[in-house]
Amino acid sequence: MSSSHDKPVDPNQVVLWSDDYEGHDVISTRTFGFWMYILSDGMLFATLFAAYGVLSYSHSYYTGPTPAQFVAPWYTFIQTMALFLSVLAYGFSMASLKTGSKAGVINGIIASMVLGIVFVGLDIHDVLRMISIGVTPEVSGGLSAFYALTQVHAAHIFVGLIWMLVMLYQILRKGFTEDVVGRLISLRMFWQFQAVMWVFIYVFVYLWGYMS
Amino acid sequence: MLVNVPGPWSPLLGRLALSEIPYTNPILAPLFVVIVLAGIALVAAITYYGKWGYLWKEWFTTVDHKKLGVMYIILGLVMLFRGFIDGLMMRTQQMLAVGPGDNGMKAMGAIHGYLTPFHFGQVYSAHGLIMILLAATPLLVGIMNIIVPLQIGARDMAYPYLNALGLWITAAAVFLIMISLFVGDFSHNGWFGYAPIFELAYSPGVGVDYWIWTLELVALGTTLGSINFLATVVKMRAPGMTWSRLPIFTWSAVSANIIALTSFPCLQVALALVGADRYLGTHFFTAGFGGNLMLYTNLFWLWGHPEVYFVILPAFGMISEIIPAFSEKPIFGYTAMVLATFAIAGVSWIVWLHHFFTMGMGPYVSTEFSIATMLVGIPTGVKVFNWAATMYKGRLTFSAAMLWAIGALFLLLIGGLTGMMLSIPAVNYMVHNSVFVVAHFHMMLLCIVYAVFGAVIFWFPKVFGFKLHEAWGKIMFWLFSAGTFLVFFPMFMLGFMGETRRLDWPFDPHWAVWFDVQEIGIAVYVLSVLAFLWMIYVSIRDRAHHRVGADAWGTSRSLEWLTDSPVPFYNYAMVPHINARDEAAWRREHGFSESRPDHFAAIHMPNNTGVAVYIGALTFVIGFGLTWRIWWLTVAALILTVLIMIYRSGKGDPGYVISAEEMEKLDRQSRQNMSDGQQHLPKGGGYTGGTVTAYSAAASDQRPQGTPPGNSRPLS
Numbered sequence: 027m028s029s030s031h032d033k034p035v036d037p038n039q040v041v042l043w044s045d046d047y048e049g050h051d052v053i054s055t056r057t058f059g060f061w062m063y064i065l066s067d068g069m070l071f072a073t074l075f076a077a078y079g080v081l082s083y084s085h086s087y088y089t090g091p092t093p094a095q096f097v098a099p100w101y102t103f104i105q106t107m108a109l110f111l112s113v114l115a116y117g118f119s120m121a122s123l124k125t126g127s128k129a130g131v132i133n134g135i136i137a138s139m140v141l142g143i144v145f146v147g148l149d150i151h152d153v154l155r156m157i158s159i160g161v162t163p164e165v166s167g168g169l170s171a172f173y174a175l176t177q178v179h180a181a182h183i184f185v186g187l188i189w190m191l192v193m194l195y196q197i198l199r200k201g202f203t204e205d206v207v208g209r210l211i212s213l214r215m216f217w218q219f220q221a222v223m224w225v226f227i228y229v230f231v232y233l234w235g236y237m238s
Numbered sequence: 239m240l241v242n243v244p245g246p247w248s249p250l251l252g253r254l255a256l257s258e259i260p261y262t263n264p265i266l267a268p269l270f271v272v273i274v275l276a277g278i279a280l281v282a283a284i285t286y287y288g289k290w291g292y293l294w295k296e297w298f299t300t301v302d303h304k305k306l307g308v309m310y311i312i313l314g315l316v317m318l319f320r321g322f323i324d325g326l327m328m329r330t331q332q333m334l335a336v337g338p339g340d341n342g343m344k345a346m347g348a349i350h351g352y353l354t355p356f357h358f359g360q361v362y363s364a365h366g367l368i369m370i371l372l373a374a375t376p377l378l379v380g381i382m383n384i385i386v387p388l389q390i391g392a393r394d395m396a397y398p399y400l401n402a403l404g405l406w407i408t409a410a411a412v413f414l415i416m417i418s419l420f421v422g423d424f425s426h427n428g429w430f431g432y433a434p435i436f437e438l439a440y441s442p443g444v445g446v447d448y449w450i451w452t453l454e455l456v457a458l459g460t461t462l463g464s465i466n467f468l469a470t471v472v473k474m475r476a477p478g479m480t481w482s483r484l485p486i487f488t489w490s491a492v493s494a495n496i497i498a499l500t501s502f503p504c505l506q507v508a509l510a511l512v513g514a515d516r517y518l519g520t521h522f523f524t525a526g527f528g529g530n531l532m533l534y535t536n537l538f539w540l541w542g543h544p545e546v547y548f549v550i551l552p553a554f555g556m557i558s559e560i561i562p563a564f565s566e567k568p569i570f571g572y573t574a575m576v577l578a579t580f581a582i583a584g585v586s587w588i589v590w591l592h593h594f595f596t597m598g599m600g601p602y603v604s605t606e607f608s609i610a611t612m613l614v615g616i617p618t619g620v621k622v623f624n625w626a627a628t629m630y631k632g633r634l635t636f637s638a639a640m641l642w643a644i645g646a647l648f649l650l651l652i653g654g655l656t657g658m659m660l661s662i663p664a665v666n667y668m669v670h671n672s673v674f675v676v677a678h679f680h681m682m683l684l685c686i687v688y689a690v691f692g693a694v695i696f697w698f699p700k701v702f703g704f705k706l707h708e709a710w711g712k713i714m715f716w717l718f719s720a721g722t723f724l725v726f727f728p729m730f731m732l733g734f735m736g737e738t739r740r741l742d743w744p745f746d747p748h749w750a751v752w753f754d755v756q757e758i759g760i761a762v763y764v765l766s767v768l769a770f771l772w773m774i775y776v777s778i779r780d781r782a783h784h785r786v787g788a789d790a791w792g793t794s795r796s797l798e799w800l801t802d803s804p805v806p807f808y809n810y811a812m813v814p815h816i817n818a819r820d821e822a823a824w825r826r827e828h829g830f831s832e833s834r835p836d837h838f839a840a841i842h843m844p845n846n847t848g849v850a851v852y853i854g855a856l857t858f859v860i861g862f863g864l865t866w867r868i869w870w871l872t873v874a875a876l877i878l879t880v881l882i883m884i885y886r887s888g889k890g891d892p893g894y895v896i897s898a899e900e901m902e903k904l905d906r907q908s909r910q911n912m913s914d915g916q917q918h919l920p921k922g923g924g925y926t927g928g929t930v931t932a933y934s935a936a937a938s939d940q941r942p943q944g945t946p947p948g949n950s951r952p953l954s
Binding site for chain 1: 464466499502504508514526527529540813825835839842880887888
């Protein structure tokens, strides 16, 4: 335990102050921190999934409709494709970042944004359709949980789109500074994570809901 | 979509109206007057002395982890006092209201005692919420904020600006709960809330809304802080500070913040869903329409139990720093200690159901959670034995900080053993919701408070450069301990006598004598608060006599004792190279404690920013707007917050550079400042090391604490 305390130490050999310490790597620290945020966001979704799980028994829907009666898996599949292609576009954008191509990065982000807007647009359209047939969150606990899970995800996508807009401005204004590159990497994590969450939502809420 | 609220609502002011200010309440109205007058006096004093610029530049806009930590601690101490006053009100109510003969004070409008049941409900709800989330949490986060970067040899936290943001969002939560005293009312559903009583149909007022948004804000602030701590420890350690050399307090901060990071989202979701029920008319936790009442209780305690360990683990870490320093030995069983810390953190996730065994989940589930709860006792026992073994054959100095640490061990023992009793479902069914449970968790939380007071006394000289007054620290300790004994031991007994918690009218006259004892205990607590304030006053008055050097106690062990006291804003003139687990002790024992860097390098520091204050203020506005359903205000504040964040992101912070020459000048000055007040201090001392520079009693008849006595046994 305290063996290092007992050994004799040569005062001329010992290093007490770090001459060559250059501090921490800004991007790596920032990426790690954002990864921590993603972890907490994962817990947020996990809690919502738990609530959905508890509130998806048949009695949770009271006398109202169950997902089998109102979800449209093929429609939602288009959403899935839009989001996945958006992630792919963002991936291309990040590949261009490695070569330092400003145009490549910007084009990738714009493509990613357009596909993200398609996702959100389809989501809003779907919500309006469901509301028009009387499927609203006030109907039953089950529908409350359905809306909470799907719309919290949509809100994340919306925030991601605003973020992309801000990044477009910053790339044009400042170029690839350390800050900008760090943010682009964080945004990639964020975007891919939302796509992963969507996989779970699509499978457990839409597909499973349609089948049950 | 939005629910229609009972009562008036206007687009401009929401539910806010003049009648919501309780100016007829015989307790709140005078208090309001006093607070307004005190506020005016404070503002006038600051203006008179022209300190606004100083406060703004040096404190409000700072991103320095030590100053933010100090502000966290001040915030926590103020709220500890507020929560204590709530406790005092509850004790007084129960003392006055006991038995069938009580008719209540008609002048106060009370049926029993002096508080109405509704007001009593608000008092105990606010007490619980404040003590756990707005007193204990800021105190612990504040101490971690100051100490963790110092212990790992970093210049600041990984994200200094995020750190400031966390503080100001927590401050917004504090303001929100304080304003609930005078505008509207607070929740009366207990600090953790009960479904479905918190639904709009049963709690139509704004009290529950205040409760929701206060909790949401403090949860947000703490989550941001936890990200910062983890990134700091993982990424910012000085060269040589390997994981196996990390001080125990830093280890406990890591484990606690892993808990915070992963558990606070559960709370945020649970409360957001309560909010959805109240604002949007959903049916998550309603009694009908497919809602599930116990879902709320599960989600809440899914956060709630890890949260309990989030607050206790840093306290364990503090005890683990104080005891070795005043035993003059390294901590016993370092590896076991770290493993025990993480075992506790891991088990914290699988015990939440023991908060409501009476839900009736059946024998198998109950058994699992019962056994999991008992498992907590194993790593905690390891820790207690490690602390005891650290003290064994050590050279103990019973300084004030050490007394608090040892006191914490006793409370941990009592709280832990009663916790083991409660983990047995059969026992739990008998005492569920009795004050026995209340006494149990107060033992645990007071264990934290003891550790915090110990830590404040222990690290105060590091931050401010002078020690707190030892004798008054000890007087406060004994008064506080007497208060603890007198309040909570009768509470254990009352629990067995059948008193349930939260009684505004304890009906059984046999309990009366114990309520009187508890009231005496509260009076002793009041004395301990006065002793604390007096200790602070005396210490500041006589600070010239209590100045310290880098190693304030002469027997300190971990890295933070290498740098100057008070810690300069750059923490370390040169980043230290770590050679041993207890670096300060290692250097002292090998004769390097006087060694200072002989050459310097330029360093990069972040700029101050007011953005965190603005965003904190806006989050308060958002919370207030949501509580009173002033939609335009909420939306405007939200949009403004996002715009400020985007603006800040665009502007960035280039920081500034201190050149090597300037650094040398600063270091020389800091050293000079320190040595000017250092003549009374010991140069070394320590039992384990080979090299002991003896204490020189030069021109001082007063033996500073933490020094071996002059006639100590020969070493080596």
